[in-house]
Amino acid sequence: MTDVLNGLRDVAGLEVSTEPDVLAAYGRDQGPVLEFIEPLAVVLPTTVDQVQDVMRWASSTGTAVVPRGAGTGVSGGAHATRNCIVLSLERMNRILDIRVEDELAVVEPGVINADLNAAVAPHGLMYAPDPASYRISTIGGNVATNAGGLRCAKYGVTRDSVLALDVVLADGTLIHTGHGTFKGVAGYDLTGLFTGSEGTLGIVVGITVRLRYLPREVCTVAAFFPDFQTAAAGVLAVGAARVQPAIMELLDSETMISLDSTQGSDLRARGGALLLIQTDGFAAETEAAMVRSVLTDLGGTVSTEDTEEAVRLVELRRHSRGDEVDDEFRVGEDVAVPRSKLVHYIAELEQMAKTHRVKLKVVAHAGDGNLHPTFWINTNEAPEGLDRLNAALDESVNVALAMGGTITGEHGVGQYKLRWLPLEQGAQVLEYQRRIKELFDPAGILNPGKAIA
Numbered sequence: 001m002t003d004v005l006n007g008l009r010d011v012a013g014l015e016v017s018t019e020p021d022v023l024a025a026y027g028r029d030q031g032p033v034l035e036f037i038e039p040l041a042v043v044l045p046t047t048v049d050q051v052q053d054v055m056r057w058a059s060s061t062g063t064a065v066v067p068r069g070a071g072t073g074v075s076g077g078a079h080a081t082r083n084c085i086v087l088s089l090e091r092m093n094r095i096l097d098i099r100v101e102d103e104l105a106v107v108e109p110g111v112i113n114a115d116l117n118a119a120v121a122p123h124g125l126m127y128a129p130d131p132a133s134y135r136i137s138t139i140g141g142n143v144a145t146n147a148g149g150l151r152c153a154k155y156g157v158t159r160d161s162v163l164a165l166d167v168v169l170a171d172g173t174l175i176h177t178g179h180g181t182f183k184g185v186a187g188y189d190l191t192g193l194f195t196g197s198e199g200t201l202g203i204v205v206g207i208t209v210r211l212r213y214l215p216r217e218v219c220t221v222a223a224f225f226p227d228f229q230t231a232a233a234g235v236l237a238v239g240a241a242r243v244q245p246a247i248m249e250l251l252d253s254e255t256m257i258s259l260d261s262t263q264g265s266d267l268r269a270r271g272g273a274l275l276l277i278q279t280d281g282f283a284a285e286t287e288a289a290m291v292r293s294v295l296t297d298l299g300g301t302v303s304t305e306d307t308e309e310a311v312r313l314v315e316l317r318r319h320s321r322g323d324e325v326d327d328e329f330r331v332g333e334d335v336a337v338p339r340s341k342l343v344h345y346i347a348e349l350e351q352m353a354k355t356h357r358v359k360l361k362v363v364a365h366a367g368d369g370n371l372h373p374t375f376w377i378n379t380n381e382a383p384e385g386l387d388r389l390n391a392a393l394d395e396s397v398n399v400a401l402a403m404g405g406t407i408t409g410e411h412g413v414g415q416y417k418l419r420w421l422p423l424e425q426g427a428q429v430l431e432y433q434r435r436i437k438e439l440f441d442p443a444g445i446l447n448p449g450k451a452i453a
């Protein structure tokens, strides 16, 4: 294999590392690792030409390539696979253009989400998709996973903000998809296809994103309820009042206890569940008043938070995943259900945790019906406890699907959720996806064993 890597080292200016600590650090993301596989090498291109050369080398040698942004994915999409190289896009991190009047920006894939927002804010603009990992994840990774976030309740997911892409295909060919306009319906929507393809169809090397106006007014309402199900009912009550919040997040008591212990907050003392709502735009205060009224009627203890406290609460929500990385004993889920089923699904989750005697905490992008239940057991409960944990995970997925939901609302299938994909998608649909994969990547070298079954 050394000879093969020599060919890779011939790529002008490309950093190629085989240092053990680099291979260990880049060999996995933040998803559960079922079997750690060390990559052959980690390559860190800085130019599109280098990415093309790497892919030409990979296709001529038949070497698998795992693309990687910041490695914050939680489904194992960036885990190394056997005999692969990891292609990190982190050094391609320039913002190439900001076109204020067109409300768009052109970026390289390694730009950190928060850095783009900081760059466009002085122009009165924002890049709306804001995963809770926005300070550490890359736009390229966000595109590859079609990431969601807090503001998606109003502004949509990543795909809704991607106008055009530059993509290097498996054989090194560079293509451009999409357009520099908000509208455009010429041909099949390849931009939409590559967005969310988890690195299995091509390497995203350039992204044209749509920007939105940064709202001048923002109001944050915190509503504490005695129990989680009533807080979830608040989501529907706000919808029935025809208010469209920018952010609508739900935190259960276990999540608040965990935040209080790690962040020094006092959330649990204020109630048993928190519904955090942010309205924005010139009507923000009017909408917030409506939200307060509706949630008070529902029995909530409701307050409008001043700016400092509002920022703190939203930041706490972004931290709710905690610093722990998932493993076989602790798995964070990403199911979504139709919003009308939210209260019922939460009741089912609470029952599952009791039935299978596993611990549970839940945080939800409730405006989208997207839930992140985390199930866990203590390590000393293995091996029998692992069966209970997996039974709870399987049941949470099956119940979400039976309600018309999905196995993954925003994190992607990656490696970890592959076992559930055939439960959601029929044999014919899976077959068509395999054919699309074969068209772009006939030798199967792009992120094998991920995203499609």
Ligand SMILES: Cc1cc2nc3c(=O)[nH]c(=O)nc-3n(C[C@H](O)[C@H](O)[C@H](O)COP(=O)(O)OP(=O)(O)OC[C@H]3O[C@@H](n4cnc5c(N)ncnc54)[C@H](O)[C@@H]3O)c2cc1C
Binding pocket: 029, 030, 066, 067, 068, 069, 070, 071, 072, 073, 074, 076, 077, 078, 089, 109, 130, 131, 132, 133, 136, 137, 138, 139, 140, 141, 142, 143, 144, 145, 146, 147, 148, 149, 150, 198, 199, 200, 202, 203, 204, 205, 321, 322, 410, 411, 414, 447, 450
């Ligand atoms: C604390 C925390 C909070 C999070 N909150 C959210 C959230 O609110 N919403 C959400 O959706 N996710 C969330 N995530 C998950 C994760 O941050 C997102 O999936 C994010 O989009 C991954 O970006 P990344 O740069 O880290 O990509 P990586 O993890 O490096 O890669 C993700 C996938 O994209 C592929 N990929 C990466 N870059 C490219 C590229 N340029 N071309 C082709 N394929 C590529 C990889 O192969 C992999 O399959 C969170 C994670 C953490 C740790």
